[in-house]
Amino acid sequence: MNLxxxxxxxxxxxxVLFHNDVTLAVLVGIGASIPDLDREYVFTRRKIFAKYxxxxxxxxxxxxxxxxxxxxxxxxxxxxxxxxLDLLTSPTDRGVELFFPFGRLxxxxxxxxxxxxxxxxxxxxxxxxxxxxINKTADPGLKEVQKMPWVRIYGPFKNSRLxxxxxxxxxxxxxxxxxxxxxxxxxxxFLYTALIKFSLIxxxxxxxxxxxxxxxxxxxxxxxxxxxxxLIISLMILGLLLIVIQGLNLYSPANLIIGPSVLExxxxxxxxxxxxxxxxxxxxxxxxxx
Ligand SMILES: [Zn+2]
Numbered sequence: 001m002n003l004x005x006x007x008x009x010x011x012x013x014x015x016v017l018f019h020n021d022v023t024l025a026v027l028v029g030i031g032a033s034i035p036d037l038d039r040e041y042v043f044t045r046r047k048i049f050a051k052y053x054x055x056x057x058x059x060x061x062x063x064x065x066x067x068x069x070x071x072x073x074x075x076x077x078x079x080x081x082x083x084x085l086d087l088l089t090s091p092t093d094r095g096v097e098l099f100f101p102f103g104r105l106x107x108x109x110x111x112x113x114x115x116x117x118x119x120x121x122x123x124x125x126x127x128x129x130x131x132x133x134i135n136k137t138a139d140p141g142l143k144e145v146q147k148m149p150w151v152r153i154y155g156p157f158k159n160s161r162l163x164x165x166x167x168x169x170x171x172x173x174x175x176x177x178x179x180x181x182x183x184x185x186x187x188x189x190f191l192y193t194a195l196i197k198f199s200l201i202x203x204x205x206x207x208x209x210x211x212x213x214x215x216x217x218x219x220x221x222x223x224x225x226x227x228x229x230x231l232i233i234s235l236m237i238l239g240l241l242l243i244v245i246q247g248l249n250l251y252s253p254a255n256l257i258i259g260p261s262v263l264e265x266x267x268x269x270x271x272x273x274x275x276x277x278x279x280x281x282x283x284x285x286x287x288x289x290x
Pocket of ligand 1: 001035036056060082086
């Protein structure tokens with residue numbers, strides 16, 4: 001989904017959940033803008049990026065979301081909301097690789113896209129990624145170079161189309177209605193919070209995205225001097241620095257709802273459960289498919 005959609009929905013959710021606390025709602029909005037920082041920008045050539053497929057993986061997985069939630073609950077909530085929306089997008093937009101990087105450990109798949117069963121060894125994903133449609137329609141940096149297991153999760157909607165814009169407009173309208181009692185005052189507080197209170201991190205995000213997109217959409221196809229290239233890289237690094245500098249100030253670790261002893265029990269149970277399931281599936285099907 002578009003960045004404006006992610007931010008608008010996160011703001012609306014934040015306002016409702018945290019009873020009009022604009023600071024907390026803006027933090028949720030900032031969180032929702034973080035995951036797309038994993039886009040293929042100037043740091044690498046497209047082909048290399050296509051090989052590693054980091055967009056919609058690196059910052060779009062539950063482990064990253066959990067880590068940020070521990071760092072700051074409200075930023076983390078924004079990231080979960082972002083991932084939830086991207087999960088609804090099509091193979092063309094490359095859905096979300098929810099279990100990155102662990103999903104990458106499995107290299108094989110059992111069924112290809114035509115329904116033929118492959119004879120592979122080791123643990124397998126059930127299905128091949130819909131590589132034909134991806135390679136015809138996906139962004140060049142996200143096309144697969146070879147047939148891959150289905151590690152991403154897809155939904156029915158396409159970026160920038162009806163549902164994407166519907167969520168954006170609905171969220172925006174909702175905020176105006178929700179704050180209609182004192183709308184002008186609310187906008188004042190909101191603009192102060194977004195532009196002054198969190199100015200460094202917000203400016204950093206805008207700078208990073210603006211220069212990154214300029215590179216991704218235009219400059220990389222042009223014959224530009226290395227001076228311009230270094231200027232773009234410098235501006236992006238400056239953006240990242242601003243994000244990190246103000247971001248570090250937002251550290252406020254959450255009190256875990258579950259204690260360490262329960263966490264231990266959960267991990268032990270999962271490990272034993274995994275072993276039992278492995279034996280069960282192996283005996284039943286003679287091969288192990290996730
Ligand atoms: Zn995203």
